[in-house]
Amino acid sequence: MELSSELKKEMYWMMLLSRRLDERAWVLHRQGKIAFHISGIGHEAAQVGAAFALKKGFDWVTPYYRDLALMLCLGLTPREFVLSLMGKSGDPSSGARQMPSHFSLRRVNAVSHSAPVATQTVHAAGIGLAIKMKKEDKVVLTTIGEGSTSQGEWYEGVNWAAVHQLPVIFLVQNNQYAISVPPELQMAVKSSADKACGLGLPGITVDGTDVFEVFDIVSSAVERARTGGGPTLIEARMYRITPHSSDDDDRTYRSREEVEENKKKDPIILIRQKLLDTLVVSEKELQEMDSNAKEIVTEAVKFGEEAPYPSFEEASYPVFVEDVRNG
Amino acid sequence: MVEKTLVDAIRDAMDEEMQRDENVFIVGEDVGQRGGVFRATVGLFDKYGSNRVIDSPLAELSIVGVGIGAALYGLKPVCEIQFADFIFPAFNQIISEATKMVYRSNGEWTVPMVIRAPYGGGIGGGLYHSQSIEAYFTHAPGLKVVVPSTPYDAKGLLKAAIRDPNPVLFLEPKKGYRLIKGEVPEDDYCVPIGPANISQQGTDISLFAYGMMHYYALQSAQKLASEGISVEVIDLRTLIPIDKETILNSVKKTGKALIVHEDNLTGGYGGEIAAIIAEHAFTDLDAPVRRLAGPDVPAVPFSHPMQDWYMINEEKITNAARDLANY
Numbered sequence A: 001m002e003l004s005s006e007l008k009k010e011m012y013w014m015m016l017l018s019r020r021l022d023e024r025a026w027v028l029h030r031q032g033k034i035a036f037h038i039s040g041i042g043h044e045a046a047q048v049g050a051a052f053a054l055k056k057g058f059d060w061v062t063p064y065y066r067d068l069a070l071m072l073c074l075g076l077t078p079r080e081f082v083l084s085l086m087g088k089s090g091d092p093s094s095g096a097r098q099m100p101s102h103f104s105l106r107r108v109n110a111v112s113h114s115a116p117v118a119t120q121t122v123h124a125a126g127i128g129l130a131i132k133m134k135k136e137d138k139v140v141l142t143t144i145g146e147g148s149t150s151q152g153e154w155y156e157g158v159n160w161a162a163v164h165q166l167p168v169i170f171l172v173q174n175n176q177y178a179i180s181v182p183p184e185l186q187m188a189v190k191s192s193a194d195k196a197c198g199l200g201l202p203g204i205t206v207d208g209t210d211v212f213e214v215f216d217i218v219s220s221a222v223e224r225a226r227t228g229g230g231p232t233l234i235e236a237r238m239y240r241i242t243p244h245s246s247d248d249d250d251r252t253y254r255s256r257e258e259v260e261e262n263k264k265k266d267p268i269i270l271i272r273q274k275l276l277d278t279l280v281v282s283e284k285e286l287q288e289m290d291s292n293a294k295e296i297v298t299e300a301v302k303f304g305e306e307a308p309y310p311s312f313e314e315a316s317y318p319v320f321v322e323d324v325r326n327g
Numbered sequence B: 001m002v003e004k005t006l007v008d009a010i011r012d013a014m015d016e017e018m019q020r021d022e023n024v025f026i027v028g029e030d031v032g033q034r035g036g037v038f039r040a041t042v043g044l045f046d047k048y049g050s051n052r053v054i055d056s057p058l059a060e061l062s063i064v065g066v067g068i069g070a071a072l073y074g075l076k077p078v079c080e081i082q083f084a085d086f087i088f089p090a091f092n093q094i095i096s097e098a099t100k101m102v103y104r105s106n107g108e109w110t111v112p113m114v115i116r117a118p119y120g121g122g123i124g125g126g127l128y129h130s131q132s133i134e135a136y137f138t139h140a141p142g143l144k145v146v147v148p149s150t151p152y153d154a155k156g157l158l159k160a161a162i163r164d165p166n167p168v169l170f171l172e173p174k175k176g177y178r179l180i181k182g183e184v185p186e187d188d189y190c191v192p193i194g195p196a197n198i199s200q201q202g203t204d205i206s207l208f209a210y211g212m213m214h215y216y217a218l219q220s221a222q223k224l225a226s227e228g229i230s231v232e233v234i235d236l237r238t239l240i241p242i243d244k245e246t247i248l249n250s251v252k253k254t255g256k257a258l259i260v261h262e263d264n265l266t267g268g269y270g271g272e273i274a275a276i277i278a279e280h281a282f283t284d285l286d287a288p289v290r291r292l293a294g295p296d297v298p299a300v301p302f303s304h305p306m307q308d309w310y311m312i313n314e315e316k317i318t319n320a321a322r323d324l325a326n327y
């Protein structure tokens, strides 16, 4: 499908905004202003490509912790993300109960996830089942890292969706590492998408640094799911440019040369060049977008710094639905 | 009113709730055409169809995890775990997901679901068809834990559990499925989750039990009455939330407390009741709090003499209660 220049620019904008926000989080961590960051740098093309294939606020998503770009596309604001980074009042994912990047945004059907990996995969199957039972034409997108596809929960979730032909898109973001462990020690197949043939659903591997290609592949999977054609397993491949998290020292398991080499396939650089080459944007426009993103991020950080912390009393609830307090 | 068995009352509850609310559905192993290995869902497949009575893959974590997903979407799953002994594959989904969803999303997401599990020994089931599992789950805030002991309560409590907006673990004393009979109204009623039931008034000792043990406790009380010992029997019915008031009022009246469960002693739920009494009724006690519980071996052995050694029965309760009364 040929994308309009407008749409291409929009996709680039979301990737850029996510990157600038993510980079700022690292700075805030170095400044001692936040305690933890887990980064999506290098994943933006896969996430934005997938997000644009959905009907935002209509379809459902069970995300994972690297999905900053995906969440921004769905409607999470930079301000809201900064609140969660800082554990401030008003964090929409958890009221600052969860660590940063444990996403949830009820208003756009982005479901709360926990830290134990692959738990969200099974929820996606359940949501898919509910959609099918209700005879609705929504779809669910669920994301995960390649290492986490080793979990039994992941297999059970995908199996359910295949058995019942549920409208679920399983998107694996293969960034070549699970903290320090490479994919060869997770699976005997070349791509987690190859696992699909054992479970009875289509499996597709896509270049996760190419936002337009991801958009294409996910769009056709969404179309199939929406029209009763069942689930698809997609592996998008990219490189985790940053350490696993702000607590990780990746020099203990990979060389600087390897990282530098892989930065040449940074999806932001690739799309910038592509947009320039195809005359979708000018150098001047790109600069404008850059300064816009910077401004938005700076404003969001200021907003976050001025926001209050929750009071400690909020830690006591809500254990049960009866304890939920609004406002 | 008609007399019904425990399992018939449980089926009635599901049937009525499925009739009342189209969002209620059943999922589990062999619950469809087979009607469940204990026949708890007999007839429901024919009545409601495969869309609402779903034979799941043989995988407990996804029975619960898919249930959670459907509940997040707004449906009301009643998940059947074929034997409580097989709930452990689902432990992560229950503990990490169902119990924490409301808290971790600050009330944005809820998991209105019921997990039904036949539990308990004395049926020749050996190690893996006999276990009592309540203590693993009463420790997890965010989950309600219910154990009925009469057909009347089973129907009313299960209906309340299905209507409850929280996850509820509903433990069914399977030895009593056909053994325990009682009057069950045909009409729509709920027994509230929370309050314990004083099933027999008494003045000499308080006897706390639930599930199958409550059935035996009533028999013991009758026998002891003929010996001139007046036993107050309290059917806890709900372990979480626990009815402290009824427990304490009874102990204040009798001054003596015996707690009975078939789960093994150490770390069992009886310790919680004993602690509540020790903390809040110390000066009312005329004797040490006593616990009568299963022995601290890994599970119930198969061969009859060994099984009988393990199981708490009417005679063991009678002896323990008599001892305490004579303290």
Ligand SMILES: Cc1ncc(C[n+]2csc(CCOP(=O)(O)OP(=O)(O)O)c2C)c(N)n1
Pocket (backbone or CB within 6 Å): A066, A115, A116, A117, A144, A145, A146, A147, A148, A149, A173, A175, A177, A178, A179, A240, A244
């Ligand atoms: C069940 C569980 N075990 C261990 C961890 C600790 N842990 C967090 S992320 C991670 C690596 C995940 O790698 P991958 O699935 O490839 O995702 P990525 O972080 O690379 O995006 C590990 C081991 C966890 N969160 N959950």
Ligand SMILES: [Mg+2]
Pocket (backbone or CB within 6 Å): A145, A146, A147, A173, A174, A175, A176, A177, A178, A179
């Ligand atoms: Mg990875």
